[in-house]
Amino acid sequence: MVDVQRTAQEQGNAAATRRDDPILQLNDLKTYFYSRDGVVRAVDGVSYYLNHGETLGVVGESGCGKSVTALSILRLIPDPPGRIVAGEILFEGQDLLKRSESEMQDIRGNEISMIFQEPMTSLNPVLTVGHQISEAITLHQGLSRREALEKAVEMLRLVHIPEAQRRVHEYPHQLSGGMRQRVMIAMALSCNPKVLVADEPTTALDVTIQAQILDLMLELQEKLGTAIIMITHDLGVIAEVAKRVVVMYAGKKVEEAQVEDLFEMPSHPYTKGLLGSIPRMDAIRGESQGRERLQEIKGMVPSLHHLPSGCLFEPRCPHATDQCRTAYPPLEDIRPGHLVACWHAEKLLGEGP
């Protein structure tokens, strides 16, 4: 998969980035949506970074801004109503927010790719899968249609689609859900991107198919060295694939840690609540016949139209004090590489989930 353009670009960028710098870095990103009812701060000052070849997990519930962050990285936020109002998105040291639309088109699918949750709605139903995969290849790599189609077959083989030669001429509706997600992955990886943003890539799939797809993503990451941002609400998926984890709540990053630390010593009350609220299949292997009550997080996610003042988690938090009601807590290192935005993080650290 030699890419002439890529090599030239790399040489150009070599001065600006070193190998151990993060390949992607978000600094204080703010993406707002302007509606008749007011401003929705979907992403409100989020910073995180992604190292070369690393898998970063981004976890949170619906409406926490994890997907909007991802779409912001690729500048795919529909404007209006949405707009990236502040921050930087540094890709190999260059701010993507300063690129023109045509420069972004060279980056999307080529340097940074994305896989979406719904393979049925993100594939074009009237084009064959071969056509759709080769579209990106002809566009970015300047191959002829025939060469691109051959490359598409090669990509389908890479994602273990049986009878790739025949499947390449099929339409999305002829494929199963798992196959479609494989096609999405083949398409996303066809130009050998440096960063892959995967937004809930296995959420719509059955567990046995999910296992196949996660396995495939890790295998391809090893083979191709792609850095992955894995966005999901499923803490099980996070535990299995991510190295580092960012937890988001109501448009903000509330905790960041190495995956082992996050599960062993969650320090934000929200993270603790999340970990306590999932039914654990491994728990039953212990002694109890296990129908204990799950830990609940009372209430619900605040409406982004009417955010509480102070800490956004305060209305649901069992540890809230007056301080929490008046001021939003800063993100602080409580241990190396472990960031928490909570006034009581010191106290809560290591209390277990």
Place this chain on the structure above:
Amino acid sequence: MSEAVVQGTPEVQAAPNVPLLQVRDLKKHFPIRRGVLSRTVGFVYAVDGISFHINKGETLGLVGESGCGKSTAGKTVLKLIEPTSGSIEVRGTDITALDKSHMRPYRREMQIIFQDPYSSLNPRMSAGAIVGEPLTIHSIAAGKEKQERVAALFDRVGLRPEHMVKYPHEFSGGQRQRIGIARALALNPSLIIGDEPVSALDVSIQAQVINLLIDLQEEYQLSYLFIAHDLAVVEHISHRIAVMYLGKIVEMTDKRTLFDMPLHPYTEALLSAVPIPDPRVKRGKRIILRGDVPSPINPPPGCHFHTRCPYAFNRCMVDAPPLREVQPGHWTACHLHEDKVTLPLAKPAGAA
């Protein structure tokens, strides 16, 4: 809890030692019609001969992947879909052939909660009207009495009674699911079928609803048929679990045994596929099944699972294994365990 909400249901008498629900060899085959004459050209074998029972106060979990027939099974048990064959007995009475009017008392006994709280509530009715509608239909309460009952139900499921006048779109997903639960409870049923009732909810809200369902079960001795694809959720809420694959139950036992000692290769693979939310757990090599679930229109001959089974041998391709009780209370449909239970599955004794 006020007396008004929960009363006995005198129409349906309980017989001793009979399970609340007994399903025998239930089948639902949907005809596929083609052409101008709508001739039947084939069948979707959605539910293909399943048998199970549920006792009072018990939860039977029904798990399987999409297209395995678990939702159809739930709807057929309620006769929302007419079964093709087989029988459904409630407290020992066969309700399979009952007509609409004779079904009525049994309809009160059996309620359903749907997956999607957005499409299962009428957007033009207020929440109070939705929950109160069954009381009107079954002529149980009207006017002020009905209002009081509905308010009590709202209170019981954790909604504020003053929200009765609000419409579904004004509630969050979790609250809508609570409305669905209140509606199901309105007639004091004995059995509630939950068709993926928490699948559409966020984890923190999911925990609230699961806890509510368990509390209600303990308070009213409800029986649940809990249909879901999420094994961890099913494991948490169920007493016994049945695993479905392509229209058939392939394994059924109490949950502890199922998780400790799965006997069917499909159950084994399914359990192995679930990601464990603990990065320290280094499990053995995950069993990754090849391929997809075959179409229920044209299921493979022999054992339906043989196309993906890592242990399949010649007999599996021609001979369908029946669901057998291989140990007390542990049912499985697999040739590996024909004479005696064979463990571990990885060294199948029958493979020649």
